[in-house]
Amino acid sequence: MRRFCALLILLLGIFSIPLLANSNGDTEEFHADEYIIDHIVDSYGWHITTSLRGKDISIPLPIILFDKGKLVCFMSSKFRHGTFAYKGFALGFTKETKGRIVKLKGDYANFTGQLENKTIYQYSTKFFDVSISKNVCALLMSIMALCVIFLSVARTYQRNPRRAPKGFQGMVEIVILFIRDDIAIPLIGTQKYEKYFPYLLTLFFFILFNNLMGLIPFFPGGANVTGNIAVTMILALVTFFIVSFSSNKNYWLHIINPPGVPWWLKFPLPIIPFIEIVGLLTKPVVLMIRLFANIMAGHIIILGFIGLIFIFGAIHPLAGILVSPISILFYIFMGLIELLVAFIQAFIFTLLTALYIGMAVEEEHA
Numbered sequence: 001m002r003r004f005c006a007l008l009i010l011l012l013g014i015f016s017i018p019l020l021a022n023s024n025g026d027t028e029e030f031h032a033d034e035y036i037i038d039h040i041v042d043s044y045g046w047h048i049t050t051s052l053r054g055k056d057i058s059i060p061l062p063i064i065l066f067d068k069g070k071l072v073c074f075m076s077s078k079f080r081h082g083t084f085a086y087k088g089f090a091l092g093f094t095k096e097t098k099g100r101i102v103k104l105k106g107d108y109a110n111f112t113g114q115l116e117n118k119t120i121y122q123y124s125t126k127f128f129d130v131s132i133s134k135n136v137c138a139l140l141m142s143i144m145a146l147c148v149i150f151l152s153v154a155r156t157y158q159r160n161p162r163r164a165p166k167g168f169q170g171m172v173e174i175v176i177l178f179i180r181d182d183i184a185i186p187l188i189g190t191q192k193y194e195k196y197f198p199y200l201l202t203l204f205f206f207i208l209f210n211n212l213m214g215l216i217p218f219f220p221g222g223a224n225v226t227g228n229i230a231v232t233m234i235l236a237l238v239t240f241f242i243v244s245f246s247s248n249k250n251y252w253l254h255i256i257n258p259p260g261v262p263w264w265l266k267f268p269l270p271i272i273p274f275i276e277i278v279g280l281l282t283k284p285v286v287l288m289i290r291l292f293a294n295i296m297a298g299h300i301i302i303l304g305f306i307g308l309i310f311i312f313g314a315i316h317p318l319a320g321i322l323v324s325p326i327s328i329l330f331y332i333f334m335g336l337i338e339l340l341v342a343f344i345q346a347f348i349f350t351l352l353t354a355l356y357i358g359m360a361v362e363e364e365h366a
Contacts, residue, residue: 032307040224040299041099042135044076044091048219056081059219061137065089066128067103076131085111093118101129135231138223142210150205179204183351187358196357199242203235204350211295211342215335226345227295229288236284239353243283247360255280283356287349294345298338305330 046059060077078086102123313320
């Protein structure tokens with residue numbers, strides 16, 4: 001209880017500092033929508049914090065562009081948080097291009113300097129952007145971390161094959177056995193699960209690790225990887241292709257000519273086969289949206305509670321300080337809920353993937 005109170009006081013002090021610092025001066029208007037969007041979308045730099053003087057402190061990331069066959073590389077710090085252009089490239093300054101990189105045209109094609117009156121600049125987006133963004137960087141770090149963790153666990157098994165696992169190795173083994181005994185074998189079968197078991201393990205630990213890293217509010221956490229629909233779409237498409245290419249004749253027969261269905265629902269108008277094909281295509285969509293929406297919603301709610309402090313602080317610094325304990329309590333509560341959701345969503349994605357694979361490889365019953 002003492003530790004919880006100490007944590008609450010610490011968080012209250014952290015969020016009260018900017019309110020007290022601006023209590024005697026003009027405070028900049030706080031836009032809750034921009035604050036939330038800026039924290040959940042991808043970016044070209046890793047934002048750390050904002051100093052008391054209003055300057056953003058961030059880690060720059062590499063910008064890699066292919067423009068008309070030429071490779072252009074520089075660090076995102078050249079943009080100076082969107083106020084500068086570098087070699088004719090700048091961060092988007094219109095509503096349609098915000099958060100993206102644009103190429104200046106005309107007399108500013110090779111311009112390097114401060115962007116003053118942004119309405120005078122014309123831009124183009126016709127180039128390839130393969131930059132290392134915040135989510136890409138977090139993705140690479142999570143892959144390296146998972147490789148280090150599981151290679152070390154594998155070496156421990158190789159060195160001591162007969163010794164009972166303990167510590168972190170024992171915890172990992174419990175999760176692996178749970179996925180094998182309660183997901184893979186019941187849904188795919190004892191004879192076929194081994195072929196797909198590595199993929200199921202990769203899915204579970206990759207989603208879980210990135211979900212947990214997204215809950216950490218400071219570097220190297222804070223990236224919204226599994227709350228990015230592009231990431232969840234790729235995971236869902238990989239599952240879809242594995243299911244499609246692993247499926248047997250019985251699986252496709254039940255889709256094209258499902259048994260037990262009256263013939264007039266299949267010929268001349270194939271109503272049931274059409275419904276089955278639509279259901280086949282919606283499975284990856286369900287996987288994609290379920291993970292994306294749950295993780296994204298959790299981040300928005302948490303940021304909303306933190307934003308209440310600054311909304312009331314914009315009215316009066318004392319109001320922001322008074323509402324801080326309530327917002328922080330709800331923040332901690334939602335953080336615990338999100339911790340549970342991180343495990344549940346990894347479990348559900350793996351469970352549904354195993355279910356779809358099991359349906360595809362199931363043999364015809366007599």
